[in-house]
Amino acid sequence: MGNANLNISVIEKRMLNQTESAAYTGMPVKHFKTTCPVQPLEMGRGIRCWDKRDLDRWIDDMKQGTEMTTRDAILGKL
Structure with a gap:
């Protein structure tokens, strides 16, 4: 038998949509x-993504x- 090589490359996403972000944080979407x-971040027309960082x-x-509660608090942490 011949040998087969399997080359799989997994690229981890940094930007997540709302459903993925909610799942990432362990919250239901409604609660998130x-x-x-x-x-x-507005990634294009109507495409909003949250940065995992x-x-x-x-x-x-x-x-x-x-807890960060305002946009200014978030920006101050960056």
Whole structure:
């Protein structure tokens, strides 16, 4: 028998749509919409994506007791 090589490359997404962002944070979409202060980035006409790094920062801040609640607070953390 011949040998077969399987070359799989997985590229991890950095930008997530709303459903993916909610799943990433472990929240239902409805709760994510009303709770998450992280502003999405407009990636094109009607395409809004959340940066995983911003979501991670928000979660880390909540763990430390410093929840970001405004856009200015988020920008101040960048």
